[in-house]
Amino acid sequence: MGKCSSPSIRRRIGAWLLPGCGCRFTVWAPARNAVRLRLVDSGRSVDMRKDEHGYFTAEIADLAPGALYLYDLGEDGLRPDPASRFQPEGVHGPSMVVSSAYDWDCNTWQTPPLSRWIIYELHVGAFTPEGTFDAAIKRLDHIAELGATCVEIMPVAAFSGCRNWGYDGVYPFAVQACYGGPDGLKRLVDACHARGMATVLDVVYNHLGPEGNYLSLFGPYFTDKYHTPWGLAVNFDGPWSDGVREYFFENARQWFEEFRFDGLRLDACHAIFDQSAVPFLQELAERTANLADELGRPCVLIAESDQNKTRTILPVAEGGLGLQAQWADDFHHALHTLLTGEREGYYEDFGQISQLATAYEQPFVYSRTYSAFRQRTHGSSAAGLPGERFVVCAQNHDQVGNRMLGERLSTLISFEACKLAAAALLLSPFVPLLFMGEEFLETNPFLYFVNHEDQALNTAVCEGRRKEFESFHWQGEPPDPVAAATFERSRLDWAKIEGDYNRHTAMLAFYRRLTALRASESPLMRLAPWAVRTLWSEKGRWL
């Protein structure tokens, strides 16, 4: 009694169909005195009620799925819903009321333990000629036969234009229309489960994209207290941050609950700035654990972080943030530099046999170690932590795509060396991640591509990429990220494995043998890095 207790401000933000035929609209807009709901088809405008936490609501009695709407912000224009669940006409157009109902085919799915995951990362647009969820479904048998047990989908939140890696998404709840929208994504998840594969969605909670981002008109979603490399930092610890956190908590809940994802890959957690006593990531982990209990199935959170910080994955009771796993890029760098001999950019910190040996024993090579590239001491020690807490790779979208020419290992090193990379990865005591195409020695690059509607922005992106490549001292001009051809060149070429025996089908067979070996050999399933004994010689260049 009398104690100031935290008000529960959980809201189903967005447009939610009510039992019967009505629809309830809720938008968090504490910066506004008034918000009116505009129904596009009828041209009708409806005043919304504001509560003390800045949530505006309105209910419409007669409204069917498919109705288009916008929020009228007076002088600041008619804007889409920050929690829009579908943007059929792009990031500047109206939001659409969609039904969350879906007739799931696979209702017996059980998520395997993380220690059995072999992740296959794909970009929906470049994975197939059609670039849609439905086209991807047709290739799922290939992934299942490869022996992967989890499909990880690069971000699908609605972005401007039709070609984008996904990290420019501006409607975190809306599934990109040209990929097939929300129902298409559900069909893909369902089809993965039907084939015995878990699903992970890559989500971006550290920033939003530059075009179609109207969130600041609604409320303090962003802060200028911190800087990210990609724009305004999300306000996770300042005034009104409870509402911002709720926005992302609800987002995570949507993917787990409504879309039945098994896991989320949280992009660039090192750019989530948060000084609060209970950081956003910790609270997300706590809520996700509660949700998992509620749903009766695992809900896995995997951080991408370049900080080599064990706090991310330690349990809350041990002072950690409580996430289940995190990416460990040092493993990649140690392997890549030995295979390629490259020493540019951040690879200057790697290149020694001993580092790969370390990476097998605990994946953070830099653990309170001075990094010449970072010009500071870096990382904490992950020694003794279970292998399933770390996702490692020999290639991924960043390591390939952030090269000026987007070269895969297949064009940098020999066939035999690629086999070595595959074995090094798939026999490691961590959770391996494959990047689409590496299993069949795809030689097409994976380039950086965008096509914003805003041409000035496209120009700025090109300039920014050029600058990024300076530290690598790469010669020549980077391919134009905006050109359609750059995107087309980045697609997988499935014809490579449709013919008779060739080096592509041979590599695929090798990958299949490795995944089968991993699944059948019990020591490989234990993921106990501390039990790894490495023998190596720097002079002899062997491990």
Place this chain on the structure above:
Amino acid sequence: MGKCSSPSIRRRIGAWLLPGCGCRFTVWAPARNAVRLRLVDSGRSVDMRKDEHGYFTAEIADLAPGALYLYDLGEDGLRPDPASRFQPEGVHGPSMVVSSAYDWDCNTWQTPPLSRWIIYELHVGAFTPEGTFDAAIKRLDHIAELGATCVEIMPVAAFSGCRNWGYDGVYPFAVQACYGGPDGLKRLVDACHARGMATVLDVVYNHLGPEGNYLSLFGPYFTDKYHTPWGLAVNFDGPWSDGVREYFFENARQWFEEFRFDGLRLDACHAIFDQSAVPFLQELAERTANLADELGRPCVLIAESDQNKTRTILPVAEGGLGLQAQWADDFHHALHTLLTGEREGYYEDFGQISQLATAYEQPFVYSRTYSAFRQRTHGSSAAGLPGERFVVCAQNHDQVGNRMLGERLSTLISFEACKLAAAALLLSPFVPLLFMGEEFLETNPFLYFVNHEDQALNTAVCEGRRKEFESFHWQGEPPDPVAAATFERSRLDWAKIEGDYNRHTAMLAFYRRLTALRASESPLMRLAPWAVRTLWSEKGRWL
């Protein structure tokens, strides 16, 4: 072998006299290609050698204590040493070579456990009419007889002008000249120990003051990645941050080792921004623990933080930063609002009896609780943690001095209510802190005062203060922080207790009885907040 290991970059930065009669100069200046040492008296210039970590060194064979020097940065002028140990002519003048030798009187001192500390916070300038360390020594018997067991000294690092709270210091290693310089401070510490009192120094590691701050000319001491309310944030996690950390590690070492302080109070830890895997504060705690082992005596770190974040004081093994104690201002706010009825500014979050009851059981009233003032959920729970991990007060320099008129409780509430405040504090299960003068019902205000040499800066400070008071809706004009009279009005008036019995001497006697009670009653020594049982009624307004 072959492993990239962190190079030890520990340096004795500053000017250090060598055995014999030479002197070694070391300055961390990675931003410079060349630095020349200028000896002021002889006009001689000496080239310095730079190492790979950005340290420049030079040795001079014949140099006695008292020699003045500057660093020649070419176009960027002749500048004082960032690690200057004395600035006899102010923040823009030359640095002085000083001897660290000191003939300590008290060599048998043993630091009492934190659970027995009663801290007495004083500002050297305003504590006595003379405003010096030596004058303060003459009043130490008063503090000892009061029953305080620890003297905490507001920051003494060299600042511009001669009147300053201390948070504008720009030479963290140099003791302000007008207070009596380094030897004066040592005499004060020695005299405290001789009277059985520990010593704590308030140090500012989150920012440096605005005038005389030439550090950016030497290297990346600061970063624009984060913002503090007081200027550039210190670079604790970016490129070259190892050198910045060393600078502050060496600073802490100086106070513990050379000046024999028992503890450091780390100002505004919430403004120390640091995303790294091993945060600066954790590394400081680890190094300080090692130093304590080396010195064979406790070296206590106490954080000021407004985050209600238990991570600050949890052991490293439990995922904490490993500091010994932290300030818990919620205790003050709960007590202050009940006593005064004030509800302005951050006091809007307080005012309920139940909150003071909570504060006795665990000092963070806000522990995952929604704060109307902060407009967000705030804090984590400190339930179950030992009382000696929290420093609480009924008044301190901030709570008094950040009021527009700098009023102490003595002028806001009745004599009897002041006694209640004293008892509430001194019988609490936490480490109590008294603010100089409260023990004898000083009625002089403690106002904010500065006198920078830069008049434009003084004007900006006045304007900034005025704005700060807006959220408190205080009427009228704040006293001019720059006026000498503002400082003079803030001095303690010792005449109040030099006469016969009066309300001042009566209050002093009451404080003495309370400290004696605290020292003699064993339940009060246990500092077990979880054993506190509070009975209270919101309606009846009693506790």
